Structures are given as C-alpha cells and as structure tokens.
Amino acid sequence: MKSDLRRKKDISYKSAGKFEETRFEKIHNEIFKNSTEASVIVAQEIAELIKSKEKQNKSCVLGLATGSSPIKVYEELVRMYREEGLSFSNVVTFNLDEYYPMTKENNQSYHYFMHQHLFNHIDIKPENINIPDGTIAIEELNQYCIDYEMNIKNAGGLDFQLLGIGRTGHVGFNEPGSHINSGTRIITLDHITRVDASSDFNGIDNVPKRAITMGVSTILRSKRIVLMAWGQNKADIIKRTIQGDISSEVPATFLQNHANATFVLDQLAASELTRFKTPWLVGECIWTQELKSKAIVWLCQSTNQSILKLTDRDYNNNGMSDLLALEGSAYDLNINMFNVLQHTITGWPGGKPNTDDSHRPERANPDKKRVILFSPHPDDDVISMGGTFSKLIKQGHDVHVVYQTSGNIAVTDDEALKFAEVCTDFIGDAKTKIDFQSVIDFLNNKSENQIDSLEVRKLKALIRRRESYAAVRYIGLNESNIHFLDMPFYETGLIKKNPIHADDIAIVKAIIEKIKPHQVFAAGDLADPHGTHEVCLNAVFTAMAALKPQSFMNDCWLWLYRGAWHEWEIHEIDMAVPLSPEEVMLKRHAILYHQSQKDRVMFQGNDSREFWVRAEDRNKHTAKLYDDLGLAEYEAIEAFKRFDY
Template sequence: MRLNLSSEIVLNKVPLAYYKPKTTVEYSEISRMEKIHTDIFASSMEGAAHVADQVEKEIKAAQHEGRYYVMALGTGLSLTPIYKELQRRCEAKQLSFRNVVVFNAYEYYPVQKESSLKSINQLKERFLDHVDIDPQNIFTLDGSVAQDAVQDTCHLYEKRIKTFGGLDIALLGIGRMGNIAANEPGSGIQSITRLILIGNTSREEMENSFGTNEQVPPCSLTMGIATLLSAKSVYLTAWGDEKAEIMQKVIEGNITDTLPASFLQTHPNANVILDLSAASHLTRIKHPWLVTNCEWTDKLVRSALVWLCQKLHKPILKLTNKDYNENGLSELLALYGSAYNANIKIFNDLQHTITGWPGGKPNADDTYRPERAKPFPKRVIVFSPHPDDDVISMGGTIRRLVQQKHEVHVAYETSGNIAVGDEEVTRFMHFINGFNQIFADSKDSVISKKYQEIKEFFAHKKESDFDTRDILTIKGLIRRGEARTACTFNEIPLNRVHFLDLPFYESGKIEKLPMTEKDVEIVRALLQEVKPHQIYVAGDLADPHGTHKKCTDAVLAAIDEEKKAGAEWLKDCRIWMYRGAWAEWEIENIEMCVPLSPEELRAKRNSILKHQSQMESAPFLGNDERLFWQRAEDRNRGTAQLYDELGLACYEAMEAFVEYIPL
C-alpha cells in the first residue's frame, strides 16, 4: 500500500535541465540569479542522500588523516532525513562516527537540568543515540546555568570548538523567519555564541517539533552567525512548499540581518539543498524564460503571460509583440506567430476554467467545461481533514453542489479535538451541569461527578499536561456539533455527514501517530459505500502540523487500492484538490474556478462562523494573524481580482481547484 502519494503530486513537470544541468556552464547559466550554490533534487530523500554522501566522504578523509571531524548540528525537522540516512549507513557498517565530534547548534534557556525539553535530547533521539559516536565527543550549551554565568558558558563553547581545530561542517535547517540555529532576525554577521530571545514564530516551530503541549523557554543559547560561518562548509536544507518563499529570498535576495540565513551568501563553501517543492519560487523553476531557453507547455505559457500581465499591469488581450520582446518572451512569438495568437490561446484557457456548475451542467455541451455534464446528479464526497476545512476552503462550492441537486457527502477525517480551548469545555460543562440539575433533579449523577472531575483537572492543569481522554472526547463532540450545524446550514442531510475519526490523529498531542493502512481502510470503506462521481480532497499541504498531508495521503492511498482492485465506480470519478486554509492555487495551475456572488460569499462566511470554537480562541492559527474566515475571504477575493486584472469576468470572489489524476 502506497501511503505517501501526496509527495508525488506534480502540478508542473519541471524539465530535468532546470534542476539537474549536465555541465558547469549550463549550471552557471540556469542559476545566474542565485547567490548561493544550490542543488535541487526531485525528492527530500535524494537531497538527503546527496548531503550524506558529502558527510561520509569527509568523515572518511578525516579518519584517513587521523583527525577529528567536527560537526555543528541543528535539530530542525528538515535535517531528519539526512540523519536517518547517516544512521542507515552506520548500521550497515558503511560509516563510523568514532572520530566525529558534535557541537549542538543551540540550547533552550532557561531549562532545568532534568528537563526533557532540551534540543540536545532531540538531537540524540533523532540521530546521535543511533550511531557509534563516543558520548564524550558530544558537546552542548548548558541551558541550566545561572544568568551571571551565561557569558562565560558561551565563551567556553567558542574556545572548545577551537580546541578541536574549528568546525568542519555545519548542517542547518531554516525557520519560517529565515533564522538559522536560533539566530533571529536582527542577528549580525559578527555575532558569536550568545543568549538570544526567541521570537513567537520560532517558538511555535520549536514546540511543534517537540510535539508536546509544553512551552519552549523564552530564550536560547545559540551559536552565532560568525560561529556558523567559520565552518569549512555549510549545508542548509529545506523541503516542501512552505519553505519555497523564504528560500527564494535567501538564495536570490539581498544580504540583510532581517533574514539571517542570507549571510550564507558570504561563505565560500555554502551549499543549499532543496527538493523541487522548496525550490518552486526560484527563478529557474518559476520563471525559467528569464535564464534559459524553455520547453514550453500550456501551463508554462500561461504562467509566463500572467507574469507579464502583472509586471506591465495589462490584461492579457492588450499584450503586444513589443511587450513580449522586451521581457524575454520572444520565443513565444516564434511559437505562436504573434502576441495576438498567444493572448487568445491563454485567454480562452483561463475562460474555460470558470464555471458556475462545479458538478457539471446538465444538457450542456461540456467540451470546454472543467466538469462533465453526465452523470447528473452526481454523488460527491468532500473530504475535510479537520471539521472546518470543508467550509473554509470550498464552502461556496459546497452550497452550489447542494443547490444544483447533487448528493453531497462530507467526511470529516479527524476529530480536531486538540484544537479546542479548555474554556470551550468549561462552557459546555456548565450548561450540561445546569441542565442536569434542573431537569434530572440529581446532584449525585454521573454528569455531576464528571463535571467536578474536569473542573478539578483544569484547576491544576499545567502547560505541559495532556488532556484526559474524557476531555478529548468532549472537545471532539464540540467540533462534531459545530460541523453538523454548518452542514445543516448548507442543507446537507445529517445522514450524509460522516465522522471518520482516523486513528493516526488520536495521540492527544500535537505530534500525530504515523498514518497506517488502518486509516486507509476507513476511508476506503466510505468510498465503497458511496461510490462517488466526484471527490474533493485537501491540496493545502502547508498545514504546519502535517494533518492535511496525512489525511490526503489516506484518501489517495484508498483510491489507489480501489484502482488496483479494478473498482468500476472509479472509472467515472474525478478528483479535485482544494486549498484555502493555508494557501491558494497559483493561477497557472487552476483547472476549475467557481465564482461566488457577494451573497454566496456571505453565506460561506456564516458557515465558517458556525465553528465557534475556531474563532478568536482557536489554538493553532500558524504565523498568519487573520482568522480562518478572513483568510478564506481574502484569498477568494484575491483570486477573483486576479482574473479581473487579466481581463476576464469580474466576480466578488472565486474558489479554485486542481484536478488530481490517480497515478
């Protein structure tokens, strides 16, 4: 069973020449906008293997020379695949770490000596405990020292690095603010090991990486920028769409202390290792016509013309031959004969993505429509990772499908119980307890006892405490109630509302269990029951906790198993991916766009607001300060505005979709 199919989704097939140039000359041409040497790989596994190759070669060279190999190591999640590959080689007796000395890049401050919340513990759990390194060769900053000893501790750390001959390599990940190690924006290029205040975004990332409810301390002892740059080589790794924007700034932007990783541009042997997703905003991937001759596809042509329109502030049909020639797109003139021909082609392509009939328009010519007319009505399943992703991402489309008489099912894949605040439980328990006292006339009932038990738990609850199973159940019930209310508002019968409660989610912690075949079989059973003609699934994989990705993997794996089994229903089914909670589809990838009127957008907002526990008190909003209904409206309006600026119809808002073709 293939459990990681979302990682194989390729919206735009990137020619090998763009990220694997054959010669140094070709690399120089394609990467001329980049200020740090950057290697791009098709997957994180390939990238991790490349870094492991370099580390293995250098460790063995040091062994041959009879010296230590000194490493500065970070604990970011992007380094995990590298650590796993190095561990595999060690277990296979291919590589030994007996001559390796490790310096932990940063440690939280202040922490108790016995605290489990230490970055060195993460480093050991993910890597060091699984290789044959001598424990005496592992060094970390002491986050438990008194404040008046911090400066001496940091100076001693610098001296100890020098006693081993300096750093041979620094392996680093990157935070959402461009931080490396714990060097926050504002860190200077001359900074050395020191105490630093951790920003809110970085603390959230660190807490997520621990996967607990315990709060990371407010400060960190960290290697400075100068310390990291003193290494003979530096490797910075990043994987996934969520790192694409920050990596483009680091690699192609200016050096600035507001983006600490940009200082790597000054290092003579700095190397950035990316997968295609993390590299997607680099010029050679996103705008290759600016650096090389292109292999033109319909999507690339659309991307180029949208870029040109935005640059010149013109609609598509007003672009001229001169516009193409002056902006590096003369190849398209040769390909299409004139700007007019290219303009009409892309204008029509975009026009054909717009439909007010997301389930297909009955008795209509569907040649140029994104969805087929028959069968009608269709059976539809909307898979929602959390109990509100459906209305956040495609609430307007759901209402259209219902109003157009399709049989719409909504499947909530997880309970979403960890994203409910304790005050919500207290509020509901107050109501239940009051109801019980008035109508049950019994103060000794099970409900009263449970109320007192939960009240007592909350009274003594610490930040690091996990909720009891009873409290998680209540939180799950709260979210179920909200989901049912939203579905009723959207006129979906409750017998078509399914709560799958996939087992991987029920860890009670931020960090979830691995997604397994058990999760897939639950999804598959629903597919076999409904036999849908349309499936909507989350394509919004930038969710910082990874729940969206696991849920989408479960659906895609279930579809894959049904395809292997030769399921007849799948032959007449289309799968559409939505976004909205964390990002929006790029216009070159949009294949169906559903317009919303002002009234429909207001109805969508109201359906989102039915999820009251996710309003101001929602625990997990990420680094976007807007609430989810605000994000959804802004993104939907933004898509409509982009279509308007390109010279197409002007709508209040639009919801966008991309089709998934089963592998």
C-alpha cells in the same frame, strides 16, 4: 568516496545552459522532488564522512540542527545504524541552539528533541554530545558561551554543519541584525520566529523570548555546510538568501561567503527562484501550455494590463520573444489564453446536465454524482470550499463530507473546561460516557507540557465534531452523509503526530470503496504548519492509487482545493467556482459555527487573521485577479486543480 551532493556540486556549472539557468543564484543548491529523497542523500553524505574519519582514526565533529527540516535525516541515520552497522562511536556533536530558559526535561527543549530523534537510538557516547544548556544562570552565561566556542575549537572544529532556515532568514537563532563576526551568545528571538513556534508551545505567550545560539562566525568556520528547506513557507526566504545581496537583515545570506555550502531544497521551497518562477527571464524555454499560461498571467500582472490588451512589444520587452515567434502574434496568444481561463469558470462544480461539456472543467454525466469531500480537520471543508460545497448539494449531488482527523489538539483548555462545566451543570456525570468532573479536575491542575488525558481528548474531539455537524447542517447536508474517520496517526495527544500507517490508509480506502464516488475533493494546501494536510492528502493519494484497478475508479476525478493557508495561482486553476454575495455570507456563517476556532486560532502559522477572514479575503482576491485579466467580475471565487492520480 564523495557523496551524491558533492558530485553534483562538482558538475553543476559545467554546461553553458546550466550556468545561464542559475545565473541569478549566489549559493550552490540542489533541488529534489521531495524532502524524503533529499534527506536520504544528506544522511548518506554524513555517513560517508563518519566512516572516512573512522578509517583515519579521527573524531567526526558534527554541528546539528533541530526543527522539522532535519527529522528525516536523523531517521535515515538511525536506520543505517540499525540495519547497516553505521557506528557513531567516533562522532562528537555540537547543537546550534537552545531556548532560554529551558529545562532539559521539557518536551519543547532541543535536548529532548535530539535524544528523541537521534541520540537515544544510536551508539554515540554521552560525553560526546554537546547541547547548549538552557538552565545556566544568567550571570554565568557569558563564560558558558565562551567555553562552548572553545569546546568546538578543541574538538578540531566542525567538519559538517547541518542547518535549517527560519522565515526571518535566521540560521541557528542568529536573527536579523546578527553580525558576521558573532559567536555563541544569548539572543532575543524575533517576533516572527516566536509566532512560528507558537503552535508547538500552545500559544505565543508560552514561547521563550530568548535563546542561546552559535554565532554566524562559528557556523562559517565549518568545513562543510548543508542547509535544508522544505515547503512553500520557505520559498520567499530561500529566494532572498540565494539570490539577494549579503545582509545582516537576512543572516543566512552570509553563507554566500562559504566555499563549501549547499542548499538542499524540495521543489516547493525552490519555487520562487527565478529559474522556476519566471524561467523565460533566464533563457529559452520549452513552452508547454502550463508555462504559457503562467507566463502570460505574469505578463498581465507585471504590465497592469488585461490579457486582450497585451501587445507584441509587451512580449518582446519581457523575455518572451521566442514565445511570440513561436505563436506568430500577440493577438493569437491573447485569444488562446483568454479562452483557457474562460473555460475554467463554472457555476456547476459537479458538471452541468444536458450541456456540451467539451469546454467545461467537469463532465455533464452522470448528472447526479456521488461526491466525497475530504477534510483533514473538522473545518477545512467550509473554510476552503464552503460555497462549492453548498452548490453541490443544491444541484442535487450525493455529497459526503469525510473528516479525516478529530481535530482535538486545536481546542484550547479554556474551551474544553467551559464545555465540561456546562455539561456537569446540565446533565450530571452519570448520564454521559465522559467523566466531566475528572476533565475539570485535570484541566484545573494541568502542568506545562502535560499531555491531555484520554477523557479530555474525547471531549475536545466531541466539541469539534458537534461544531462540524452544526456547520454542514447550516449548508444543507443530511447528517447521514457525515463521516468521521479519526485517523490513528493524529491521536497522540501531542502536536507531533505519528507517521502514517497502513491502518490510516485502510480507513480512507474503505470510505472510498463504500461510496464509489465520481468526484473526490481533497486538501492540497501543503502550507499547513504541522503537516496534517500533507499526511491526509498522501493517504488519499495512496488509497486511490490502490483502488485504481476497480471499475468505479474509471469515472472518479480528483480535485484539490486550497484556501486555509495559500490559494492556487491563476495559471494552476482548472476549475473556478464563482460565489455570489449571498453565498459568501453563507460560507462565512458556516465557518463561524466552529466557535472553538474563533478569536483564538491556536495554529495560525504566519497569518494572524481568523480563518473566515482569510478564506473570504482569498476568495475575493482570486475573483479580482480574474477581473484584472479581463474576465467577468465576481464577488468571490473558490479555486480547484484537477489531479491525475
């Protein structure tokens, strides 16, 4: 039986509408609501292949990938082994790559990763597992790579190759410049690849500069290839790979030459494809209000004109003639869109009392609201909405800030050591619940990849906590309205966190029940490179959905903020809160109270700027976009999207 992905591939281009929609795309792709749903489908295809080969009394040769993309696939394969009797006894695996040099025992090694996520939990024969060896002597590497290629060939070739994709467009570790005929070899990692891996290694200085990787030609010889990509961070490279020309500068584009390759994407990873980003350029559209807003903002930016200056010709020349025919004239479209955007702007994020609120983003009543501001890390509150936070307090609302995790993993060892030494000098060990001398001894003798002791984690969490107190005191919040949840999923001592648990949901649910808010602000910035924002947001969603039957929830609105990583696009914004120059400076100073996160951002993702610089630049950029569209000019704007839970 064919898998769901293959069945979809067979019918993808049968309808004329579908062909027109995907005409810019050069690689077959399937798009799913989320990575979990997609991963299950991929795992089912792998399972079907394994069982089919077993019936033929043949080995099933799998090429496997590491990284965050395939984790849920491996989880589903393990589940099928445990619950459905799927056997891996006929499976032979070859992994794509490994850092060099790298010992198998190192918890950053791909040997460790594969055993942790898959091999330790299934019945695969150890002799059938092949992972590049990061300990091979450099003078023996050339022959080792030749032998790795021969082992794949002798096994019958790869029946199925699972891939992820890096921001450079690498597959495996085939970085830009890799040749289509390249085989297994040692390669120097691109700087961007090392930056993306830096948080896993606690800094770019600890990321190996080289790796052993299967070559492009090795991958292309696979009988079947599935590449997976999740999240906004992958959207740009996915567009370049699927819609761009074949080029060694984006090695993943070589997959356009493969007759049986499928890209499996979630909606965020697919968001830059033309059919989603600008669907009016590929065919007729169903013009919802959201799509109208998106298209008109795009048209303004493409023509460098404000909304009220757009003409009939602008619409006709840019794929929007059907919208123009539907609405009657550019004048009507422009006025309507101008009003939509104008109505998002408010200096009263909690609602303006005694005012007609029919065209305002928030309700006037109750005039004094109970507000919860959920902050995944102990600084997301001020980074993403420090100005709005301040306005809510000054306008008399009962604001509660709720820090969902301790944030201890983001405190460097040097910072913790400094605090421990100061505490020892100042008050002595006997006067505190933390044995600071043990902390000092641990940090001075800490080995590579060693998990922090409980005492060290307590100290690092305390550093983040006290910085948070200082920041919100500066903004003007009463300390009794500060809450730390310390959600258990985060407290592993590792960058890798535990899956969210019922206990995490219960903690979030309890704080909402206690405060009974009229407004909830939560982090909707899912570009966070370690997924903490997404886990925390899902906890809020789940808790609020469970509480929905309660009467107080009828008056509770949920607003999502961004800012640490990405900002909402203009057409997505439901509430735009302008900031004065003084409020911009207040926000900056509040962020700077988080001294342990200043100068040396441990988990910066693909943005090397400090968080206060990121936040300020994004807020000013949003204000400029509003100004360019012909609306009022402001120093900066914080943006929010209302979510119907």
